[in-house]
Each structure stands twice: as C-alpha cells, then as structure tokens.
Amino acid sequence: MPDHERIIRLKTVLTRTGLSRSTLYRKIADGTFPRQVSISIHGAGWHESAVQRWIANPAAYRADEAGRVAHDRAPSS
Numbered sequence: 203m204p205d206h207e208r209i210i211r212l213k214t215v216l217t218r219t220g221l222s223r224s225t226l227y228r229k230i231a232d233g234t235f236p237r238q239v240s241i242s243i244h245g246a247g248w249h250e251s252a253v254q255r256w257i258a259n260p261a262a263y264r265a266d267e268a269g270r271v272a273h274d275r276a277p278s279s
Contacts, residue, residue, distance in 0.1 A: 209239065209247035218253060233265045 229235035236252035
C-alpha cells in the first residue's frame with residue numbers, strides 16, 4: 203500500500219458510489235464491495251483506491267475471505 207493512500211469515510215463513499223447505506227453494507231457482507239478498515243476505536247473508513255477500483259467495474263469486483271480482491275479466478279477443482 204502506498205504511503206499516500208487516503209482513507210475516506212462513509213459519507214464520501216456513499217456520495218461517490220451512489221449506494222444507500224444499507225446497500226453498501228449488504229454488498230460488504232456479500233463480498234462485492236471493499237471492506238472498511240479501522241481507523242480508531244469507533245471509526246472506520248475505506249481505502250480510496252479500493253473504492254475507485256469498485257467504481258471502475260462494480261460487476262467484476264469480488265473479495266475473497268482474506269479481504270483481497272479476486273478477479274477472474276479459475277474455480278477450484
């Protein structure tokens with residue numbers, strides 16, 4: 203992760219994506235939107251680059267169990 207990676211808060215994410223709060227959290231639970239990162243005890247945000255990748259191609263975004271983005275992975279046999 204670059205040193206200059208920005209963390210953006212919920213209001214900014216909702217504005218940029220056009221999603222409602224409930225849809226955003228449903229997509230996070232489904233693994234189709236980047237997970238938030240903790241920035242304090244009661245605060246969280248998103249890596250701006252992860253949100254930008256989702257905006258660029260929301261249909262192709264899929265996160266695996268570790269939270270990494272998985273694109274066009276072949277299914278396991």
